[in-house]
Amino acid sequence: MEAFYLPDPSDPTRFESTELTRGPWSPDAQHGGPPSALLGHVIERCEPRENFRVARVAVEILGPVPLAPLVVEAKVTRPGRSVELIEATMSSERGPVLKANAWRIRQAEPELELPDGIVADETRPGPDTAAAETHFESAFDVGFHQGIEYRFVAGDFAELGPATCWLRLRRPIVAGTTPSPLERTLVAADHGNGISTVLDWNSYLFINTDLTVTLHREPIGEWICLDAVTYPEPNGTGLAESRLFDEKGAVGRGTQTLLIGHRK
Template sequence: MSAWTPTQLSGTSVCGLLAHGLETCSPGPEFVPARFTVDMFSPVLDEPIELRSVIVRDGNRIRVADAQILQRDRIRARATAQYLVVSAEPPGQIWRPAPDLPVPDARLDHLEGSMPLFKSGSGDWTHSFTSGLNPHRKTVWNNIPPLVDGMPITAFERSAVVADFTNLMCNWGTEGVGYINTDVTMTLSRLPQGPELGLQARDHASSDGIAVGAATLYDRTGPLGSCMITALSNTRRQLDVAAAAAARPVTAGTI
């Protein structure tokens, strides 16, 4: 359920379900879902969902696919994925940043998922949902549970779910979260290895109630992509993350 209201699905679930639909259009393991963009323009309700997907463009090196979530004869959310073929790296040296991407000592490897770990600034890793009430850079470490009943979660679905945490990582401050994201874009150079995924806030800008945020997606072997969100001020429903977690406890096996 959404932390904003109990009658809607969370953005993490919406992203994961759309990724699930897009995977039916995957060309195969020799392709990487290099870009995944979700538009969340209507609430996805806690009701039966129709999930549609279609291949838009097919080629030897690029495939583009679209997916939609429909409820009550309306499109509630949509996504597009661009699959790129894996090939050899070109010659030469290119500048790359050397980000400090923290990794917890303890492993989150439960088969049914694990409670997320949070880190603010130079503080310690913690499961506490009150740890982000500060103006410091946020990082989250996740092991996402299975998304669809009876099916193991895939690396792409796992990445899509974590991508929606970008709003929390970039907009969590001293008074909670005052922005609700209207979209998510995730870019991947590769799929994650293993069940754990980290996300660290990288950039934030806001003006007149509109915010944009960017974060780095990584695993224990290093960075693998970026996530970006656009968000609207939602001060009428300023989100108290700790209260939302207490109302709907996050345990292994839940998103």
């Protein structure tokens, strides 16, 4: 499998889902990261404008994304001279499965002269400091875990609590393309809940209903770091929050609203 998705040469809105998109819980449902990144792929190609970049993407998960052909469409719904809103939808033969809103913002030219020390320069230990690659334990031989490399510098999939993990793609999101910084960030940020759970995987389920990623600058390089923590509540609602880094420093935040319950 060369990529998570294969484009349809006859229709730019259609994509074939490969088995690399399969999530850990069902043989017929995708992990949330790849389809979120596919939305980002289409959003960036929607009426592109010079010197503009996507600063925030909010993905709403309407239901399980099947391992099936998908139709992904985007349009500018609020044009503007400096700021514009893009809306995107993803559908299968069953109907809509994801939708997203993205703010695209014009970048200052020339760059602003800011006071010393005001720009975030905090860093995290790099991926080369991890003892070894961590492998995600899945019930299926083929799935998203084969297309992503994980290196924990704090915590682990099997360790409950906050975690710091570097991720990079082994395969492109869309065949024949190079993953953009936004695509890399979206697929990584959807792991915040999974790497920082504070509840036993065998006793509880925790499903994110959305993914919001805000980037104050564009990540550089292949690796994206998540410094993630999960906040559960007895009422069954939770929040997973991830501080996002590249190897030069902080780049933004990712959040996920969680449904938490007992696993049957």
